[in-house]
Amino acid sequence: MKSAIPIAIIAAIVLLGSGIGLLAGSRRKMDLEQWTVGGRGFGLILVWLLMAGEVYTTFAFLGASGWAYSRGAPALYILAYITLGYVVSFFILPPIWEMGHKFSLQTQSDFFETRYQSKALAALVSLSGVAFLIPYLEIQITGLGIIAQISSFDRIGRAPAMIIAVALVAAFVFAGGIRAVAWVSILKDALMIFAALAVGIGVPYIYFGGIRPMFSTLAHTRPAHLVMPGATAHMGHAWYISTVLLTSLGFYMWPHTFAAAFTARSAAVLRRNAIVMPLYTLSLTFIFFTGFTALLVIPGLSNGDLALFTLVRKAFPNWFLGLIGGAGALTAMVPAAILLLTAATLFAKNVYRPLFAPTMSESQIARLARAMVIVLSLLTLYFAIYSSTTLVSLLLLGYAGVTQFFPGIVLGLYSNRVTKSAVFAGLLTGLLSACVLILSNHDPFLGVNAGFLALCLNLTVTFAFIRVYSWRKKPSQTVDSGKASFDA
C-alpha cells in the first residue's frame, strides 16, 4: 500500500512536534504572564523561532506556490511585504516592548486601554481582532486537511486529520502556552527550510535540468505570466505598491504578531531580530520556483493551492512526500497554536472581564483563557468542517482590517497630541470603509488595494480630529488623560 509510508512519516513528525510542545511548558508554573508572554524572558533565538513560527504559515507553503502558479508575477508582492514588514518592526516593536514592560501589557487591547484610557476603544480593538483571528485560524486548519489528504493519497480524510491536529494543538497550547509554540517551531522551521530547498531546487532540476532552463521555458511560452499583472486583470503596479504598503504596515498589527513583542527579554532583542528575520524570507524564493515549475508541468489545476503538493506527489518517492507532508502539517499547527492562544487571551482578558466580571483576578483570567482554548478549538473545527461563507468574507477583510489599528498604535507611541476620540473615529472609518469596499467586491478599487484606501481615510479622519481638538483646547497645553497616565 503506497500510502502507508507517507502516513507513518507525517504521523511521526506531527507527534514529535506535539511532544516537544507538551514538554516545553511542563517544568514551569503556568500563570497568565508565563502562559501568554513567556514571562517576558525570550532571548534572540526564542523570539526568532516564535516570529518565524507565526509568519511562515500554510500560506507560505500552499499560498505562495499557488499564487505563483495561478497569478504569476503579482505573487512577488509576498517577498516584498514580508521583508518590509520586518523593516517596520525594527522601528515600532522596541517602543511597544518598552510600553509593555513598563505597564505589564499582555495583549494588543491592553495597549489601547492603557494608552488611551478607554475601555470602549479597547473593546472595539478586541472584538475586531478576534473576528479577524478566527478565520485566519480556520484557514490553517483547512490547509492542514488538504495537506493530509493529498499526501496520504486520499487515505486520510480531511475531517479526521483536522480533528486529530486540532486536538494536539489545543493540548500543547493548554499545557505550555507561548513557550510551547516557540519550541515546536524548532522542528517546524528546520523541516520548512529543508522542504523549501529540496522541492524548490529538486523539481525544476527533475523536469528541466535546472532553475535557469525552467524560467527560460516559461519566458518563451508564457512571458506575460512573469511580469505584472501576470494572469490577473487588476494586479498591476498601482495594486502592487498599495498592497505592499498595506500589508507591510499591517504585518505586526495582527493581535498575535503584536503580542509576540512582549515575550522578548529586551527591546534590543527585537531590533536584532528584525535585522536577521528578512534572511529567512529567502526560503520563500524556492517555494516560488516550485509554483512556476508546476505551471509548466501540471497546468490546469482548478485550485492553485494544490499545485505544490500535487507536484511533489508526482515527482518524488513516497517517503519524501511524507516528509514534506509532515513539514506542511507543522506549518499549519504552529501558527494555529499562536492564533488560538491569542484569541483565547483576548476573549478572557479584554472582552469577558470588562463586560461581565470586572473583579476577575489574574489567575481566574488564566483559567478562563485556557478553557477558551478548548471552546475556540471546537468552534474552529466546526467552521473548517462545515465551511462558512461569512468566514470567507472575514478572511478577505483580515489584513485590511487589522492595518486600521496602525494609526492608533504608531501615533500612540510617538505623538502626545493624539486623543482617544481621534483614534476611535479613524478606526471606525477605516473598518467600515474596508468592509464596504471589500464585501461589495470592489477590491482592488480603481487598481488600488481597497484596504490601503481605507487606511488613507482612517489617517485623514484621525488627523482631522486631532486638529479640531487642538483648536478647541487652545491656548491651554495639551491635556490628554491617556498620555498623562502613560508618562507617569
Added chain:
Amino acid sequence: MPEKPSVRAVLLGALPFLGMCFSVPLWDRIDPMVLGMPFNLFWLVLWIPVSSLCLWMAYRVDRHRR
C-alpha cells in the same frame, strides 16, 4: 513617550521601501535574467539581504543613544 529614532536611521529604513516597493515600474521585467531568475524576482531577492544590511546600519547609527 519613547525616544524617536534618528533621521538617519529612518532614512536607512526608507531605502528598502524605495528598492522593493515604489520603484516597481523600473524593475518589473523578465530580461536580463540573472542567476537563472527573471529580473524582477532577482531584484527582490537581492534586496532581502540589502534590507538586513540597512537595518544593521540603522542599529549601529542609533546604538550610542541607548
